[in-house]
Amino acid sequence: MTGLVILLVYIAIFAVSAWAVKIFVQRRQDKHDFTSLKTVTFGDESAVTPNRIASVVSIVTIFLIWGAFTGSKLVPFHVPGPFIGDTSFTYTAKNAAGQEDAATAYVTVHRIEDQATVPEIAPGEGFAKDIGAKVGAWRSGLIKVQSNDEGGNDDGYQVVAVDGQPILPGGEVSVADGRVSMTDKGTLNFTPKKGLQMEPIWMPSPEAVWNRFWEIAKNGYQNFSLAQHLGSSLMRVFAGFIAGSVVGIPLGYAMGLSGWFRGWFDPIVEFMRPVPPLALIPLVIIWFGIWETGKIILLFLAALWIMTIAARAGVSGVNITKIHAAYSLGASKWQIMRHVIIPNSLPEIFTGARVAMGVCWGTVVAAELVAAQKGAGMMIIAASKFQLTDIVIMGIVLIGVIGYGIDILMRIAEKWLVPWKGRS
Amino acid sequence: MTGLSIQNISMRFDLPNGTSVQALKNVSLDLKEGELMSVLGPSGCGKTTLLNILAGFLAPTEGKIVLNGETVRGPGPDRGMVFQQGALFEWMSVRHNVEFGPKMKGMPKTERDIVTDSLLETVGLGAFKDKAVYELSGGMQQRVALARCLANDPDVILMDEPLGALDALTREKMQGLVLKLWKETGKTVILITHSVEEALLLGERLVVMAPRPGRIHKEYRLPFAERGVAADLRAVKKSEGFSETRDEILSMIWEMEEEIMGRSEAAV
Numbered sequence: 001m002t003g004l005v006i007l008l009v010y011i012a013i014f015a016v017s018a019w020a021v022k023i024f025v026q027r028r029q030d031k032h033d034f035t036s037l038k039t040v041t042f043g044d045e046s047a048v049t050p051n052r053i054a055s056v057v058s059i060v061t062i063f064l065i066w067g068a069f070t071g072s073k074l075v076p077f078h079v080p081g082p083f084i085g086d087t088s089f090t091y092t093a094k095n096a097a098g099q100e101d102a103a104t105a106y107v108t109v110h111r112i113e114d115q116a117t118v119p120e121i122a123p124g125e126g127f128a129k130d131i132g133a134k135v136g137a138w139r140s141g142l143i144k145v146q147s148n149d150e151g152g153n154d155d156g157y158q159v160v161a162v163d164g165q166p167i168l169p170g171g172e173v174s175v176a177d178g179r180v181s182m183t184d185k186g187t188l189n190f191t192p193k194k195g196l197q198m199e200p201i202w203m204p205s206p207e208a209v210w211n212r213f214w215e216i217a218k219n220g221y222q223n224f225s226l227a228q229h230l231g232s233s234l235m236r237v238f239a240g241f242i243a244g245s246v247v248g249i250p251l252g253y254a255m256g257l258s259g260w261f262r263g264w265f266d267p268i269v270e271f272m273r274p275v276p277p278l279a280l281i282p283l284v285i286i287w288f289g290i291w292e293t294g295k296i297i298l299l300f301l302a303a304l305w306i307m308t309i310a311a312r313a314g315v316s317g318v319n320i321t322k323i324h325a326a327y328s329l330g331a332s333k334w335q336i337m338r339h340v341i342i343p344n345s346l347p348e349i350f351t352g353a354r355v356a357m358g359v360c361w362g363t364v365v366a367a368e369l370v371a372a373q374k375g376a377g378m379m380i381i382a383a384s385k386f387q388l389t390d391i392v393i394m395g396i397v398l399i400g401v402i403g404y405g406i407d408i409l410m411r412i413a414e415k416w417l418v419p420w421k422g423r424s
Numbered sequence: 425m426t427g428l429s430i431q432n433i434s435m436r437f438d439l440p441n442g443t444s445v446q447a448l449k450n451v452s453l454d455l456k457e458g459e460l461m462s463v464l465g466p467s468g469c470g471k472t473t474l475l476n477i478l479a480g481f482l483a484p485t486e487g488k489i490v491l492n493g494e495t496v497r498g499p500g501p502d503r504g505m506v507f508q509q510g511a512l513f514e515w516m517s518v519r520h521n522v523e524f525g526p527k528m529k530g531m532p533k534t535e536r537d538i539v540t541d542s543l544l545e546t547v548g549l550g551a552f553k554d555k556a557v558y559e560l561s562g563g564m565q566q567r568v569a570l571a572r573c574l575a576n577d578p579d580v581i582l583m584d585e586p587l588g589a590l591d592a593l594t595r596e597k598m599q600g601l602v603l604k605l606w607k608e609t610g611k612t613v614i615l616i617t618h619s620v621e622e623a624l625l626l627g628e629r630l631v632v633m634a635p636r637p638g639r640i641h642k643e644y645r646l647p648f649a650e651r652g653v654a655a656d657l658r659a660v661k662k663s664e665g666f667s668e669t670r671d672e673i674l675s676m677i678w679e680m681e682e683e684i685m686g687r688s689e690a691a692v
């Protein structure tokens with residue numbers, strides 16, 4: 001239910017902001033650069049540049065929705081939250097003698113994390129006595145009127161109506177701040193209104209995640225500091241990636257330069273390529289154990305095939321006229337390798353490296369979910385066992401931020417090291 | 425014995441489907457040192473194949489190439505190549521492209537710099553030494569390719585449609601440059617082209633090839649290259665004999681093309 005509302009709100013914001021930006025922002029711009037003067041943009045991929053306003057609105061929207069649906073204090077408006085406070089409903093009971101009497105149930109609905117006391121209630125007149133009870137928000141609670149009423153445990157006693165509406169075992173009626181249902185045994189069960197906000201153990205508010213982040217940044221989590229957790233994941237990725245490159249790139253070159261190497265390794269590479277690294281986890285654990293060696297070997301395997309294929313493609317991508325030109329200029333085989341083949345393959349290798357880093361980062365998190373003493377994946381799996389959803393979300397955000405950061409750094413390095421990419 | 429000698433070259437490609445293509449049959453030619461020869465012919469008559477054999481990238485099925493008394497057995501720095509495009513190294517600056525050959529030979533840096541600087545001056549790219557080659561226009565890139573080839577000081581320069589990818593104006597300027605370089609350096613040059621005009625302007629000798637099998641159809645000795653060294657190329661085009669020779673060669677090639685078309689239609 002909440003999920004559907006969020007989806008609808010999200011789509012609405014998407015559409016409305018697109019419309020608003022079109023009306024209020026783009027009308028006023030008077031640009032005359034090449035792209036803005038194009039009349040055919042639909043289908044011209046080069047004319048599609050990311051709208052930066054859309055990116056900002058997109059991120060702000062996520063935070064607003066997140067805040068609005070978790071009751072965040074950072075967000076000025078919220079969807080209706082769960083009912084919190086005191087409420088009451090009346091019920092009518094019939095005793096063994098067939099007499100009817102009404103009484104009131106006073107219920108205090110409180111946040112789970114807050115302590116609450118059952119309200120003290122004067123019993124009142126008749127055999128049905130007024131009763132007090134407490135129920136946690138987003139929960140439900142039995143209102144045991146039988147044990148409170150005179151003769152409530154006698155055969156023939158039953159509650160026949162709630163707030164004047166007749167009720168039978170298995171039935172349900174709405175009351176002011178929630179619903180009252182009756183169990184098959186005739187006990188009343190009160191469920192306060194949940195509203196549309198999500199419970200913190202499902203989805204904590206942004207500030208809860210932020211606070212948790214500071215807390216863990218300061219005090220660490222599960223015997224290790226945050227830097228140690230993230231650093232150990234990164235170290236594994238780098239170790240695996242570098243090992244994979246050191247073996248994979250020369251192997252790829254050899255496959256690109258020698259028919260024997262290509263024939264020998266083609267079946268192996270093509271066979272291993274579609275096997276996702278995650279599928280190797282069980283075997284790697286059996287062979288190398290669950291600790292550091294196993295993880296680095298797993299990441300090595302994840303990077304190896306990608307780098308091999310990238311290097312092979314880099315060699316096959318050399319324009320034959322360049323090789324011919326180099327031979328005619330008197331270059332030796334080794335000089336052609338060093339001055340033509342290697343630089344020419346660098347763009348492909350960089351593309352491969354970016355893919356490999358992404359795959360390695362994803363794989364290390366997954367491997368840490370299986371077993372680890374420290375690491376980004378270990379943090380979230382350990383937290384999930386204690387239903388510490390805020391740590392889980394914090395971990396996911398950090399994993400995403402670091403993965404994104406790695407890719408940005410790789411792209412910067414690429415621009416700097418292979419400026420000729422895509423320019424031949 | 426100096427000069428380049430093409431001795432009875434034949435080239436047959438065996439195709440995977442069992443048939444074979446006779447790309448060249450009994451081609452013989454002798455070039456003296458410093459001669460400038462252009463090669464014309466309809467598409468598919470084996471011009472590129474001949475050039476690749478000269479460069480040493482292909483071994484002919486029959487015959488041999490002898491350069492300065494030595495049989496050619498593979499590519500080497502004595503035969504420089506200028507390709508149509510895409511042969512420059514994008515990862516090197518203009519300067520590093522030009523000094524590639526000398527550097528591979530192990531020429532010391534100071535000497536390399538002198539060679540590179542003077543050649544880049546000659547081709548009019550002195551101001552672009554440290555640019556990346558992908559920042560240059562197509563015509564400038566071909567000038568770099570020429571300079572790179574010359575920097576290596578080859579005995580023979582082989583060009584396969586070096587100006588084919590350029591626009592008409594740039595092409596005209598480059599033709600002048602090629603003539604100037606030929607005269608200044610005294611190199612033996614073989615130039616393949618699709619443009620009859622270019623072949624006339626840039627050939628002391630002109631060879632017209634015929635297809636199926638690729639062979640030399642007719643050979644001319646022409647005065648226009650000599651004239652072009654001294655005068656403006658446009659004037660040369662208007663000079664005596666130019667348009668007559670052009671028309672003669674054009675109709676010759678036209679007939680060959682007709683024949684090919686007719687033959688392949690008949691085959692269908």
Ligand SMILES: Nc1ncnc2c1ncn2[C@@H]1O[C@H](COP(=O)(O)OP(=O)(O)OP(=O)(O)O)[C@@H](O)[C@H]1O
Pocket residue numbers: 437439445446447465466467468469470471472473474638
């Ligand atoms: N590697 C090869 N394998 C098979 N046949 C080939 C090969 N290279 C060239 N040929 C054939 O040899 C013949 C001559 O080709 P070549 O490329 O030398 O022609 P060309 O005169 O350079 O043509 P163009 O003017 O179009 O460049 C063609 O019929 C071609 O199909």
Ligand SMILES: [Mg+2]
Pocket residue numbers: 471472473
């Ligand atoms: Mg050709």
